[in-house]
Amino acid sequence: MVALRKIRHFVWGEIPESKTERNLLFKIDWFILSYCCLMYFCNYLDRSNLSNAYVSGMKEELHMHGTQFNQINTIFTCGYIVGMIPNNLMLQIVPPRIWFPMMQILWGVLTFCTSAVSSVEQIYAIRFFQGIAESSTFVGTHYILGSWYKSGELGKRSGIFTSSGLVGTLFSGILQAAVYTHLNGRAGRSGWRWLFIIDGIITLPIALYGFLMFPDVPTTTRAFYLSEEERLLSCERLESDKEKDIDHGHLNWNLVRRLLGNWRWYGCSLLFAISGETESFGSNNLMGQWMKAIGGFTVPQIDNYPSGVTAFGIVSTLVCATWTDATKSRARWPVLVYMATCTTTASIILLVWSSPMGLKFFAWYLAGASFAGQATTFAWANQICADDHAARGVVLASMNMWNNVVNAWWPLVFYPATDAPRFTKGMWAMIGTSVATLLVTWLVWYLERREKRGKARQIDAGEDGAEAEIPGEGADEKKGNE
Template sequence: MSSTWNRARRFIWGEIPASKEERKLLLKIDWFILSYCCLMYFTNYLDRSNVSNAYVSGMKEELNMQGTDYNKINTIFTCGYIVGMIPNNLMLQVVPPRIWFPLMQIVWGVLTFCTSAVHNVQQIYAIRFFQGVSEASTFVGTHYILGSWYKPSELGKRSGIFTSSGLAGTLFSGILQGAVYQNLNGAQGRSGWRWLFIIDGIITLPIALYGFLVFPDVPATTRAFYLSEEERLLSHDRLEPAQDVDRHGLSWNLMRRVLGRWRWYACSLLFAISGETESLGSNNLMGQWLKAIGGYTVEQTDYYPSGMTAFAIVSTLVCATWTDYTRARWPVLVYMSVAVIFSAICILVWSSPTWLKFLAYYVAGASYAGQATTFAWANQICADDDQERAVVLASMNMWNNVINAWWPLLFYPATDAPRFRKGMIAMICTGVATLAVTWLVWYLERREHRIKRTCEIKNDAASLDIKEAEDENEKPRSASVEVHPTSVGQRAVAV
């Protein structure tokens, strides 16, 4: 019974620490790291999703938004996100994360308040650019922190929980917008969508204060009040020998290491492509579809897309749990790709019944399962070089957003609602391309492991040869002493 329970526990929560001290440490870092990172990412995605929910809840009409104005808001946010990506992750090498994360959160919280007072879409453009710069610290920065504290066997599940917290923000945003529209629309002369941003800002700022108080930085520099000196040492020593979690000074050698290996190129390409499978959700295509075909209330247009987000959360947590148990990351990307190809085909065939389109949009939520898995995979691949890991994680998200800056304008413009024919064809191609690049990363990782094992075997053989040679050289000095008689007595002769 005990062994069955242990297997179930290992499957659900990852590898069980061997000692009581390590179990206690893991409990602490789970509580303080995951609680803050998840709350931070929750408010991050709450803010992002509020724009799409506000758009279908009166913002479009009140600000007289035309054509692709909505897509331009997302594109400008993405441009800011791209600009802030690598600088934010490198700042974590200079400024303690317990300072940098909450500081950036305060910046985007204040900007969220400002969004509630805009008078035209141009003001939203400016605000969203600077929000993108500040919010760029959250996603890859947290994956860098998770990779600094957790073993590979623990990483997938924690990455999945973190990613799911962002999806929970998306889910909550739709529910919150519906409730705000019902209860606060017109209160004190403000539209419901304006109240949404005010409430979002109110939620954000206390969480930033919580980060200042409890976030532990990284194992090499942590001074968290809840960790003893023994736990600080254990947090560093318990990680695998090949896992580099020390702080190093920045140098030009970093660029040579990053550009001289396959990791930066392959991992960046993987998320640059696979991240676009999230387009159905990130552009709220289901909400735009419901608004365009008509027959649904504002509240229904806000609520119904939440089914996609709910399926995304379940897929992310189940897949993350499975990958930690099996240590295989690539099957999740296969599952995700097949799901979005199925969804795109169902929506592309416009004569398909409405219930099938609902199902297709919900199943497309599986695309979000790839976020946690892809970044856990990159953390695992780059575990032996802390600085390279920081750059690779940032670059993955940066290149995805470079594509995402123009991708929706080209394939998912608001003017294409409700059919999004070009977008569905692009989604099928994206799914197929993701399968191909997944195979490439899997192959390169296996090849690197084979090369490392071969080098280790050769080094061991060389060490053995050297040792044998040294032993041979030692033999004359350690040989027995024979005694030969001489005419003047006896003399010891070493043979």
């Protein structure tokens, strides 16, 4: 029984002592994680479908050439950047159970539209607006997770959420291979067009589920499955600093002062702006482009084999997130060190063009470790900003926004489709990014540690002052009595 409890603690986190809190945790795990994971699954299914469609006939049918594929991704990223902070601020005003599904319906409809395009210019327009809609998902969910979960519960939930997006990527390749095999040419439509139709069909029922079941945030939730006692407990169990805690929905100019006058916004934004680019191998489907460029692989193989990158990313994400929650210190930085080591090793192997084919496959899959940084970095930021909800929402959005600002031009410069199959510039860029990730990780760790020491000194000084006043008060009271 003791061994089983230890295993459960490692896998799922601290086990609440009270039955009420255990029931609450079960309910929010079920309804928050189920919807957010399904939503993010659709989000990444849509993103990955474009890459898979490109290598499965879209390039030839739409007469795409040069770096037009990279340009589509850049335009999507621009929409993503535009929508990032406004979407997270809207979650402070509009109930998340309304805003999330609305955005999901919008990108679902645009996904249907993608199946009917006749030119690459039409895809440019569609992807820009899809970027705006989809930007609500990632940072919005991390804001919600930080609103419901304690620091010891947050890492693995962030890991599960991030992995759901990777499952969408994994499923996309398998789905495209199946669609190409069984639906290509059906009703006069190419296989890649059927892929977007199926994607849109999957999206809409999940949005309806969100309208009905998503619980918003603890201070505003009216979810029918939570008792009044559980609603109160959901607020009380996260209160660490009542004086600094900012209620959901409270926005003013003081927020700008708190953001710009503190290292958190700068440090966390810089961390993910740089470390997020280590995902470039997987997010740009470089392995698929590499396989198509060197030849000798069928379309289903080109769709299926890169799934190994995603699969290793899922395993890395879940193991790392679980491990960081299990440690007493809740230290997140070791995951970024692991990630940077793997991407550096993979880049060096791929730079040596004479490496055996099996070793190159190993390198591509090893690079999937880069996905482990997403969950860890955002769990870390949630932890750092736990005492200020409104600022936390903007910091999380800014992290992803600045990463996408870099990502808007990064693939065009370092991973253009015309560089396939070697991507020499990209390999050197990955090594540089990995080293920079280590440096910024140290900087954030140092600043967080310094801030904690400063707070500890303030608390100690306050306690000493209180103790010094008590004897004086007692002496005055005694003198008055005399």
